Amino acid sequence: MAKATAEEVEVAGRTIRLTNPDRVYFPARGFTKRDVFSYYLSVSEGIMRALRDRPTTLERWPQGVIEGAKLATRQDNRGDAFYQKRVPKTAPDWLARAEIAFPSGRTADELCPADLAHVAWAAQLGTIVFHPWPVRKGDVEHPDELRIDLDPQPGTGFAEAVEAAGEVRALLAELGAVGWPKTSGGRGVHVYLRIQPRWTFTEVRRAVIAFGREVARRRPDLVTTAWWKEQRGEHVFLDYNQMARDRTIACAYSLRANQRATVSTPVAWEELPACDPDDFDLASVPPRLAQRGDPHAGIDDHPWDITPLLEWAERDEHGGDGDLPYPPDHPKMPGEPMRVQPSRARQPES
Template sequence: MASERITLIVPGTDGDREVDLSSPNRMVWPEVGITKRELAEYTLSVSEAFLRANGDRPVSLERFRDGIGGESFFSKNPPKGTPDYVDAVTVTYNSGRRHPQVVLNEPAATLWAVQMNTVVFHPWASLAGDSDHPVELRIDLDPQPGTDFADAAAIAPLMRDVLADAGLESWIKTSGNRGIHLFCPIEPTHEFLDVRHAVIAAGRELARREPDRVTMNWWKEERGARIFIDFNQANRDRTMAGAYSPRSLPTATVSTPITWDELPGVDPHAFTVRTVPERVRTVGDPWAEFAARPGRIDTLLEWWERDIADGLGELPFPPEFPKMPGEPPRVQPSRARTPE
């Protein structure tokens, strides 16, 4: 028996497109009863804000064939049969390998991604026209065991102050889970390793100011009940859930841009696939002017060089990365061999 299929008409700058949606009644979030069709409708309802934040850049698609309770996989390369209104750009990965990666530039393309069972959208920090030079500096405030969203919310304004001291304007969003993301628009003048070093410099500065509440320790056993600044999210091909992207969590939460004024009383669990469209309709998009005033990371790189001179070196990279110059040993401290 052929699977159920519907066709949605999607307006775009090049006119209306017909996009087929198979298995529209399949449960994506069974706990709250959200179907694939409802996810498609969500994507279309927030498409303007979504594409402003995530369009025109390489994006990895986190796909779930059987809803969020099933297995998932990441799709980067355009699969066979990708329609011509879904763009692509050739990017260089950390291994040096080059390959085309999906780029979403119109509502029909985001709907196609949903048809391909995408739930979470992971955009790069760089644009398709120059994928080697980020246009965003991203800070991931990651609560560790013993801390929660409220702890991250208390730290976020302090990180904002650090970044302001470096001449950068911060924009904020919920992660869709327990964390908070600060994004700063930057001029595309440096490659990913430099931006990573800028993030490390900002994190180290905040950790100096708040050593009991903030940590830069890569190894979990050394973090304690503090907020971890996940500096490795700034690496090439390491991504966070994009603004307005759903998350693969039981209640269908969404990574949602908010204003700084909203932060003290915000409930991240209130932003879901069902509630965010009304928020966008009535409140608008807090990130609408995000790209208007890009800053530079020069001051943060000066801090990086200052810290290097003071004896603070490179920090560990993720295990799948090649060994990097100046990187310390990739061994958990408790397993390191003690010199005899």
């Protein structure tokens, strides 16, 4: 039997051995492992702006995004693909790492990309999606990135997410802040802000809750912050828990594990309403970036002070709107309401 082929590629002064480069990773499009590897090299400017010095969870699909393949989850660890949160013991010594703490109190050394060789190394392992934490290696307890995740619920779609993003933009402008939009790679829209790394995860999450509530007050027909799906209706869910510890979003220029090989793509506000997220994929994004540059090029220029949002949170709490539920894997947090689906909650006796 012939040995599997391999190639050696120089990336940022390191030699990366690319094994099985002809393995088909996206059968519907015919994209191979080499195509994925080359994609990440070709978007170096954008992917490094998103990942540099950030602890990063790897979503690995070593056999490709093939029909019937599924991603292992906390509830079911049997899967063809999986999240890698710890750098393997066999990893090269030159890889930069950062120790992060999970809600359980356990810790792990995560990959912390210092240059493009780190991204190439991860792509060689079958990484399709990069999930960076909203912190930097120098201070892993204080986020420097605030993420607003606009997730369309059944009955809504990308158009509604775009409309909700317009409301987000308008409210940020009132606050003197600039948001940077990108497609999620699916039906959603993400808006990112760089913030001053002064606040804890708990405080930044609290700020996003206050922001989301204000958007929902202005557009109750469009946006909700309801954690329980049965309460969301046909709205766009502003997922405040994406700012909880150990919650991550596919970064800018990350591929997504779907049949089209779409990309979570930064866009200008002016072009967002006319976007079709399916137009941004492994083949189309590299020439777009080369021709137009990165719409997020200025994202690091003016870190924002979230104090106004924390003041809104205080106002809401005094008005009776306190904390909202955390994800189910988090320990019970002070001030958190019951983590019980409303339809299953025990009703008080009359």
